[in-house]
Amino acid sequence: MIETHAKPVLIVDDLRVAYGSVAALHGVSLEVHAGETVALIGANGAGKSTTLRAISGLLKARSGTIVWQGRPIHNLAPDRIVAAGVAHCPEERHVWPHMTVEENIRLGAYLCRSREEIRRRLALAFERFPRLRERAGQFAGTLSGGEQQMLAIARALMSEPALLMLDEPSLGLSPRIADEVFEVVRAINAHGVTVLLVEQNIHNALSIASRAYVIETGRITAARPSAELRGDPALLRAYLGGAPAAA
Numbered sequence: 263m264i265e266t267h268a269k270p271v272l273i274v275d276d277l278r279v280a281y282g283s284v285a286a287l288h289g290v291s292l293e294v295h296a297g298e299t300v301a302l303i304g305a306n307g308a309g310k311s312t313t314l315r316a317i318s319g320l321l322k323a324r325s326g327t328i329v330w331q332g333r334p335i336h337n338l339a340p341d342r343i344v345a346a347g348v349a350h351c352p353e354e355r356h357v358w359p360h361m362t363v364e365e366n367i368r369l370g371a372y373l374c375r376s377r378e379e380i381r382r383r384l385a386l387a388f389e390r391f392p393r394l395r396e397r398a399g400q401f402a403g404t405l406s407g408g409e410q411q412m413l414a415i416a417r418a419l420m421s422e423p424a425l426l427m428l429d430e431p432s433l434g435l436s437p438r439i440a441d442e443v444f445e446v447v448r449a450i451n452a453h454g455v456t457v458l459l460v461e462q463n464i465h466n467a468l469s470i471a472s473r474a475y476v477i478e479t480g481r482i483t484a485a486r487p488s489a490e491l492r493g494d495p496a497l498l499r500a501y502l503g504g505a506p507a508a509a
């Protein structure tokens with residue numbers, strides 16, 4: 263692990279998760295420091311989404327611990343984990359097609375009781391995503407894939423998280439639109455939000471993350487600075503079982 267400017271805010275230790283009797287994670291350990299963007303990369307089915315789902319409380323750990331800002335969260339319900347400052351933007355995006363863009367964004371503030379505070383956060387979201395402001399009254403189902411991804415991110419930010427977990431934000435997007443999404447992620451991180459990013463697009467993931475963990479069949483097999491991984495395609499191929507090193 264490279265030296266970072268801050269102590270870990272998220273510590274996942276020996277995490278084991280199963281779907282019924284089928285084990286998916288066999289002891290995943292990773293750390294994320296305050297202010298970092300960290301990528302979790304690996305081939306299809308390696309356990310990336312499962313790791314994020316366990317951190318956000320959607321899946322229960324069989325064993326192991328997840329400590330967020332010094333507090334164990336692996337036994338907390340998902341809404342408590344959101345309240346503690348962890349937001350999860352899932353791979354499926356879960357945009358509600360027959361609700362407007364604004365209604366979708368507001369859903370992200372479901373734990374906030376103050377109307378004034380919700381208005382403030384919404385104004386911030388529209389400032390950050392002007393295209394969503396232009397389409398505020400439009401049904402979310404009419405948005406392009408890239409706009410829906412922006413919407414999913416805007417909604418996740420409505421809980422004002424300290425950690426944003428993004429699962430495959432570039433999935434199904436053209437390279438140009440994917441670049442826009444990654445620019446947004448970079449800007450969010452620059453505003454002090456720590457980011458844990460799952461991506462199949464390794465080139466993009468390594469370009470915005472300072473460090474990366476490689477996961478293979480439910481196990482972390484490497485933890486390297488992104489620059490080191492980027493500079494060694496053969497190493498990447500070895501870790502990722504032939505997955506493309508760049509896209």
Ligand code: ATP
Pocket residue numbers: 281284285286304305306307308309310311312313462
């Ligand atoms: P992908 O990029 O394809 O989403 P991933 O690295 O995110 O891959 P996971 O989705 O975490 O991988 O899957 C890890 C393992 O758990 C795989 O073997 C997968 O088949 C299995 N798995 C995932 N979701 C379920 C589920 N709902 N029920 C049963 N098994 C599952």
